[in-house]
Amino acid sequence: MNRQQLVEQIKQKQSFLCVGLDTDLKKIPQHLLQEEDPIFAFNKAIIDATAPYCVSYKPNLAFYEAFGVKGLMAFEKTIKYLKQNYPQHFIIADAKRGDIGNTSAMYARTFFEEYDVDSLTVAPYMGEDSVTPFLGYEGKWVILLALTSNKGSHDFQLTESPDGERLFEKVLRRSQQWANDEQMMYVVGATQGQMFEDIRRLAPTHFLLVPGVGAQGGSLQEVCKYGMIKDCGLLVNSSRGIIYASQGEDFAEVAAKKAHELQQQMAQELKYFKH
Numbered sequence: 685m686n687r688q689q690l691v692e693q694i695k696q697k698q699s700f701l702c703v704g705l706d707t708d709l710k711k712i713p714q715h716l717l718q719e720e721d722p723i724f725a726f727n728k729a730i731i732d733a734t735a736p737y738c739v740s741y742k743p744n745l746a747f748y749e750a751f752g753v754k755g756l757m758a759f760e761k762t763i764k765y766l767k768q769n770y771p772q773h774f775i776i777a778d779a780k781r782g783d784i785g786n787t788s789a790m791y792a793r794t795f796f797e798e799y800d801v802d803s804l805t806v807a808p809y810m811g812e813d814s815v816t817p818f819l820g821y822e823g824k825w826v827i828l829l830a831l832t833s834n835k836g837s838h839d840f841q842l843t844e845s846p847d848g849e850r851l852f853e854k855v856l857r858r859s860q861q862w863a864n865d866e867q868m869m870y871v872v873g874a875t876q877g878q879m880f881e882d883i884r885r886l887a888p889t890h891f892l893l894v895p896g897v898g899a900q901g902g903s904l905q906e907v908c909k910y911g912m913i914k915d916c917g918l919l920v921n922s923s924r925g926i927i928y929a930s931q932g933e934d935f936a937e938v939a940a941k942k943a944h945e946l947q948q949q950m951a952q953e954l955k956y957f958k959h
Contacts, residue, residue: 694916698951698955699951701738701920701947702738703943704924704926705747707741713726713932721757723755724765729936731762731765733943737940737944739919742776745777748822755894767800774803775803776805778803778805780807780829781804782809782814784792788816788818804825804827805893806826807829808828812861819868825867829871830883832872832895860887865889865891872911875902877906878910880892881910889954892911895921896921904920905948920946922946931943
């Protein structure tokens with residue numbers, strides 16, 4: 685999926701919602717545990733319920749790898765189901781890969797050839813040669829960690845070099861030498877608030893994947909105020925606040941309701957920004 689296709693979906697649905705599929709067998713409704721593949725059964729119901737209100741899905745690999753081969757099979761079935769039934773949705777594999785070049789090349793093959801997802805989150809700590817193997821796939825995106833929403837982000841990401849440049853700023857500046865805004869996005873946590881101004885100063889046209897709205901306390905309004913650009917430039921992720929909104933048999937219906945509420949808020953933000 686290229687940038688224009690993604691922007692068209694955002695305009696059409698008046699939504700820039702990404703639903704995080706962080707599926708945990710300990711949290712899904714108990715009646716689903718009777719299914720042959722409870723993880724996939726849960727994902728399928730959530731996808732079918734929320735698809736009208738979002739433009740993207742983001743399965744987090746840790747929640748599938750935790751269950752070994754069965755978990756990875758559920759992940760693969762989820763990707764195939766999305767591609768067959770909802771091909772207009774942007775699929776993000778949230779795996780945060782990044783290693784020496786030949787290892788990154790194998791990770792890239794895994795996600796872009798074997799699973800054929802649209803994008804992959806990548807950690808930039810090891811530098812250019814750990815990221816460029818992911819950039820050799822036409823139509824695929826790298827989503828580089830820049831400024832995350834967790835408390836520990838301050839340990840390294842905000843540290844300053846002698847010239848006053850913070851580490852996340854160096855990541856933004858240097859990485860734009862590797863790829864343009866048609867192939868690279870950045871992860872910026874919703875809890876960073878006004879820091880989005882600093883992000884936009886260095887990356888004025890790139891799409892940002894924004895986790896942390898909802899359960900982690902990030903404000904959608906603040907994200908939009910400081911981070912939205914003319915073609916939106918945002919994918920705002922919500923995981924727990926949608927998929928675990930109900931533990932009962934109505935879980936999918938309630939998830940749809942929560943996704944619709946966010947979509948309506950996003951439509952207002954898009955309308956407000958246009959004016």
